[in-house]
Amino acid sequence: MSVIAVEGLTKRFGTRTVVDNVSLSVEEGEIVGFLGPNGSGKTTTIRMLCGLLTPDAGTGTCLGHDVRSEAWKIKQAVGYMTQRFSFYEDLTIAENLDFVARLYALRPRQAHVARTLDALGLTHRRDQLAGALSGGWKQRLALAACVMHQPRLLLLDEPTAGVDPKARREFWDQIHTLAGDGVTVLVSTHYMDEAERCHRIVYISSGKVIARGTVEEVVANSGLVTYVARGGDLHALQTRLEGVDGIEQVAPFGATLHVVGSDLGRLEAAIAPYRTDPATAWSRGETSLEDVFIQLMAGKDRP
Numbered sequence: 001m002s003v004i005a006v007e008g009l010t011k012r013f014g015t016r017t018v019v020d021n022v023s024l025s026v027e028e029g030e031i032v033g034f035l036g037p038n039g040s041g042k043t044t045t046i047r048m049l050c051g052l053l054t055p056d057a058g059t060g061t062c063l064g065h066d067v068r069s070e071a072w073k074i075k076q077a078v079g080y081m082t083q084r085f086s087f088y089e090d091l092t093i094a095e096n097l098d099f100v101a102r103l104y105a106l107r108p109r110q111a112h113v114a115r116t117l118d119a120l121g122l123t124h125r126r127d128q129l130a131g132a133l134s135g136g137w138k139q140r141l142a143l144a145a146c147v148m149h150q151p152r153l154l155l156l157d158e159p160t161a162g163v164d165p166k167a168r169r170e171f172w173d174q175i176h177t178l179a180g181d182g183v184t185v186l187v188s189t190h191y192m193d194e195a196e197r198c199h200r201i202v203y204i205s206s207g208k209v210i211a212r213g214t215v216e217e218v219v220a221n222s223g224l225v226t227y228v229a230r231g232g233d234l235h236a237l238q239t240r241l242e243g244v245d246g247i248e249q250v251a252p253f254g255a256t257l258h259v260v261g262s263d264l265g266r267l268e269a270a271i272a273p274y275r276t277d278p279a280t281a282w283s284r285g286e287t288s289l290e291d292v293f294i295q296l297m298a299g300k301d302r303p
């Protein structure tokens with residue numbers, strides 16, 4: 001049985017439908033990335049999955065519990081990390097975890113706290129005040145608090161926002177270790193490198209799922225083709241290429257310019273006049289996940 005199996009989840013706030021007919025199926029041990037622009041409905045979907053919001057329409061289960069009638073069972077069973085983890089800044093790491101252990105009525109409490117500190121590499125910092133921790137260590141404490149009751153499903157809402165790359169890398173190593181032990185993870189993120197660390201991704205826009213699959217599948221299904229220009233005055237070239245028929249995106253990447261279109265023939269025709277400049281070398285490039293997301297976001301804005 002899938003760990004998450006929901007169909008047609010819908011949520012309205014007033015007259016606005018912010019989650020519109022979302023279906024998701026996630027298997028044990030899978031890490032699924034949940035992506036989409038700000039306000040697209042990721043948090044609202046996650047809150048329906050963890051039993052904090054009742055869907056206006058749709059059915060399904062999380063960890064085998066019904067999302068409508070057994071929300072209280074889901075709340076106890078999942079590990080949910082909110083965008084803003086709140087903890088007591090004037091308590092130490094160990095004291096914060098002890099408090100969480102009380103909330104979940106874990107016994108023996110000290111053993112649960114010690115095991116979690118150890119698993120998350122927090123033992124040597126157990127007596128540090130939470131308020132004095134750097135962003136990365138705060139996130140690690142947040143993860144510790146959400147895994148201490150050993151949930152089989154983690155719902156993580158932008159867990160690494162504002163955290164430096166090294167701490168994000170370590171955080172993701174922890175996520176993969178947990179998944180290796182069979183824990184299932186649904187994680188929302190705006191970071192492309194994090195999307196690439198997921199087994200699968202689901203992209204939501206205006207409350208609707210508009211792309212899903214492995215990163216390779218999502219890139220391939222986008223149908224986008226990319227040329228890379230190198231050398232010469234790339235800034236001037238960018239200005240000239242923007243808005244040219246057949247070219248949908250022009251973006252600098254380091255010392256190169258990525259030129260993206262959705263039709264190879266039209267893209268090649270569009271760049272042909274500029275390929276005569278000997279200062280600039282052109283080659284076919286890999287379309288990036290970021291190119292695809294920019295395209296998906298642009299599509300949303302079209303009438």
Ligand SMILES: Nc1ncnc2c1ncn2[C@@H]1O[C@H](COP(=O)(O)OP(=O)(O)OP(=O)(O)O)[C@@H](O)[C@H]1O
Pocket residue numbers: 013018036037038039040041042043044045
């Ligand atoms: N309780 C609420 N009442 C009214 N509108 C809400 C409520 N919660 C969320 N919304 C609106 O629903 C839409 C979706 O919000 P949601 O937080 O689910 O998006 P998100 O994809 O998580 O965004 P972000 O990436 O910025 O976190 C937004 O327009 C938001 O303002």
